[in-house]
Amino acid sequence: MIDTHTEELAALFVLDSLTGDELKAFERRLEAEPELAELVRQLSDGFHAPMRSVAGPDRMDLLAGIHEQLGLVEDKADARTPVRFKWTIGWAAAAAVLLVVNIQQFRIARKGTESMERELQAIRESQVVLAEENRTMRAFNQSWETEYMNLAERMLPFFESRDGIGSFTVIDLVNVKNQSVDSKDPDLDDLAEYFLSAGTSMQSPQEGATFASVQLQNNLSTRESATVGFVAWRNDEGRGFLDVYNLPDSRLGFGPFLWVRSKEASSYIPVGYLPPLENGSGPMSFTVDHDNFVPAEILITEESEDGPGKNPSSYQLMAGP
């Protein structure tokens, strides 16, 4: 029976966090205790298994460098050195024997290589599904990476991400007039969550959101024309980031105005007019003058340039969630 302390040591061993005497003592135990070795193997496999399927770039070209550094590269210059001595029958016979032996060895070596190639081929065939998944993921990675970088370019001025602290809320925005049309753009808030999270805690209404390449592709094209957007709110910093696409032009003398509401409040809090947008698209950063504020609802309305009323007007442009 393995106790909790030993399980902790096993976890630290798998994560390569044991050092010095503690490591040596644990390695000695591993040799003597098969049950403990089995636990380590299980923990190690469980930890590494999900990472096997990550499809990175194909870099077979780097293999040559490994061969070179291991001194496995053949010296071709020597192999091409011409033979200049005169052959005798005896030398010729010896050379013939050597040639036969060499050919045989070459065949054996080649057979070994071929055998491994066959094994590798067997793996490839048995992993057709995985390979297909990898291809999809790779295509998705590329689209996702591009999107991610575009989004990050807009968000970077507002948030210093990957600092390992804090939690945040992400809310999708849709065109109020077209709410019956499924114009939601879930990949946007997924991207925002990824950008902000970096291992931090997450409090998002989009809990359990997953990526899907098809969905992303569809939404990329949707975003070119549809009125969509999202708000990312850093709970720890008390700051928000709004990103909108294709907001329709306001009537003369009016402008788009942002409102927010927390879960506890019954009325919206006025935040401010949106800055000038390019073709109805662009980002903005905002704060709300309330302690421990976390937005639960977002609204963009058209308000008179003379100033908004106490409550949002009925000319609603976008709302979320």
Add this chain to the structure above:
Amino acid sequence: MTAPVSEDTLASGWIKRMSEGEVAALDALYRLYHRPMLTIFAGILRDRSDAEEVLQDTFIRAYREASRFNPGLGSPFAWLVTIGKRLSIDRLRRRRARPVTESREQLESAGDEFDAHKRVQEGVEYHWILSKLECLPDRQREAIRMAFLDGYTHHEIAEQCKRPLGTVKSDLRRGLAKLRDIYGEDHD
């Protein structure tokens, strides 16, 4: 009909042949695992060219130390990743310890290098690895992230997170146990 041979069994066989000096075994192992490994090392180092060097160094070390591989303690993939992770963390620590002696001009040109695109690009692999840990509760995920991706010891994690050492160890244990329960059945 022959029984299917698992990937781990084949790869273990290649490591054994590597220990006997077979270059073809090295090639086969590299072909099978270099892509996910490169992603993992890029995730730890946040630098793809450094990750490529670590990938090469990992296979060089694996070839030279193939006889030390013990299949009873984990898969060939885990063994290779552990070698590369150590090399990556060594680089990370050297990077962290490197004194800042650059001139103003050098700093300015370095600033150009760290533009938004580059910073984000370097973080993509990091995020992908994190996504594999999303099934864990926050504290366990954070502890494993710091141990695996950032190279902190459990003592350092306790210090940085201001948590008792016992809590950190417990988080790591529970986190790995949960990953085992979720993913452990997938292979072999």
